Amino acid sequence: MIISVVGAGIIGLTAALTLADRGHTVTVHDPAPASGASHHAGGMLAPTAEVVYKQDPLFPLMRASAEWYPDLIALTAKYTDLPTGYRTDGTLVVARDTADKTHLEELRDYQSRHGMEVDKLTVRQARKLEPALSPALAGAVAIGGDHQVQPRLFTRALIDACRSANVTFSPNRIESLDALDGDQVVVANGLGASQLVAGLDLRPVYGDVLHVRVPQHQYPLLTRVVRGFVEDRPVYLIPREDGTLTIGASTREDGRDQPQVQGIHQLMRDAIELVPALEECDFIEATAGARPGTPDDLPYLGRIDDRTVVSTGYFRHGILLAALGARCGAELVEKHTPAIDLSACDPRRHT
Ligand SMILES: Cc1cc2nc3c(=O)[nH]c(=O)nc-3n(C[C@H](O)[C@H](O)[C@H](O)COP(=O)(O)OP(=O)(O)OC[C@H]3O[C@@H](n4cnc5c(N)ncnc54)[C@H](O)[C@@H]3O)c2cc1C
Structure with missing residues (x-):
């Protein structure tokens, strides 16, 4: 499939790498890759310490993503020798x-x-x-189970890995999804996504x-x-x-x-x-x-029409949830059932 990914933060980059590894032809559009939240993040992978009272729907997502993180790091290492700052010291x-x-x-x-x-x-x-x-x-x-990456190193490694996996980078700022080529589009441009998809409530x-x-x-x-x-x-x-x-x-x-x-x-x-x-x-x-x-602190991760998957709104957990976003995002693009129940993340829930 030919796939356009909007946004080269950690969410867009990990989605692009995962899709390219699955054999798709991927272009990532971003005038300033890795310049958003991913540039400033601490990089803690903390499914336990980040627990907030009464946010129960988030817990299984955080736990699954933490479990899948070693696979994401291994996928990155398959295409680049650059460091990610991944550490499991607890x-x-x-x-x-x-x-x-x-x-x-x-x-x-x-x-x-x-x-x-x-x-x-x-x-x-x-x-x-x-x-x-x-x-x-x-x-x-x-x-013991809360780990870390160094986001600036990780995004640099992801850009290098994407290039090795034949992902194309385009410096275009996307103003409308209609202008994009591709069989499938992944909207992963962080806060900017609400300008492209009506009904996303991002702040x-x-x-x-x-x-x-x-x-x-x-x-x-x-x-x-x-x-x-x-x-x-x-x-x-x-x-x-x-x-x-x-x-x-x-x-x-x-x-x-x-x-x-x-x-x-x-x-x-x-x-x-x-x-x-x-x-x-x-x-x-x-x-x-x-x-x-987002209003309920849960991401927007799901399909909104036959051609478009939304993956944004990761709030304070986007570095951790990148493993989930990448894997489930790719499953959604390929129209498979995601590996985990994403009903709480429906991008249309605040429309
Ligand atoms: C201070 C701070 C600390 C944090 N600490 C942690 C932490 O320890 N652990 C954790 O898990 N999370 C943490 N986070 C949260 C995490 O950083 C975010 O959830 C995550 O980076 C979001 O990634 P993203 O790719 O969705 O967005 P971003 O990183 O913001 O990337 C969006 C990209 O889209 C591009 N873009 C925007 N509009 C367009 C357009 N129209 N066309 C093309 N491209 C466009 C931008 O240039 C940007 O590169 C922290 C965040 C902050 C601010």
């Missing part, structure tokens, strides 16, 4: 004070009730795993993110993802193999696309509360990206 979640500890324990009960594996640790045990953690913490849990949910470099004498400051609650505010630190750390992320719907001083200040302060030696790191960059949010 995640610690820590609590700054006793109220945060209560929150952590309630969340752990909720996660356990949904069949997720979360191990309670003493602060001493957590500090044995990560000596840079503050001794003043109130509690900790370990989540930008901004997040500020920081990047620092760990000085040589402290490297590696952390060896796994550390997430935490500080006075009930969430913050995370993601160590990378290149010696940098990503710190994120605020959540705001103020329409401001530049990193905000208040958000950056708060993130930095909270992260230092958890890992005091962060103060000695080199500051590299502050950025802000827009998560493509």
Whole structure:
């Protein structure tokens, strides 16, 4: 089949690679590949730590995508030697004070009730795993199944892999689906999809993110993802193999696309509360990206007509859900029944 994919963020790129690997002729259209949310994301693959109360329809999607991630990484490695930053060292979640500890324990009960594996640790045990953690913490849990990729590396590798798999890149900004060639079209242009498909209710949910470099004498400051609650505010630190750390992320719907001083200040302060030696790191960059949010926080993934599949609205989980989006997106394009029930993701549900 001849297939046009609109958008070269993580969702469009993984869909394109999967479809090309299945023998289709694929063109990806994007004037600025990998410049959207995927450029700013932390890259945590966190089906357990990202659990939010009462979002039950999301859990099986996140779990399935986490299970399929090694296949997506292997598919990428089949076509490129470039690194993806995929790491399976697990995640610690820590609590700054006793109220945060209560929150952590309630969340752990909720996660356990949904069949997720979360191990309670003493602060001493957590500090044995990560000596840079503050001794003043109130509690900790370990989540072995929450992993990470480095999104900027991963999208660069995906572009290279797509080229090796004979995917064509076109620098066109698509203004109308009618203008596209192809037997099938995949609409995967993040927030821009609502301009192409009527009835998609997408909104930008901004997040500020920081990047620092760990000085040589402290490297590696952390060896796994550390997430935490500080006075009930969430913050995370993601160590990378290149010696940098990503710190994120605020959540705001103020329409401001530049990193905000208040958000950056708060993130930095909270992260230092958890890992005091962060103060000695080199500051590299502050950025802000827009998560493509939907009214119910579930993606839009499904067929809307005989020629068009929509795959967007992945909100705060698009890096994790890319494995699901790519596999089920390809199944939808080929008009097969998707490997998992996608009825909660119907792109027409808010029309
Ligand atoms: C601060 C922050 C932290 C995050 N952390 C995580 C995390 O740790 N884990 C996780 O799973 N998720 C995370 N996310 C969410 C994740 O980044 C997104 O859900 C995901 O990147 C969405 O990917 P996408 O390909 O749909 O969209 P995007 O990455 O936004 O890509 C859309 C692409 O479409 C192109 N485009 C737009 N309009 C058109 C058009 N008309 N024609 C052609 N091309 C077009 C754009 O140029 C862009 O390249 C985070 C997001 C943010 C902002």
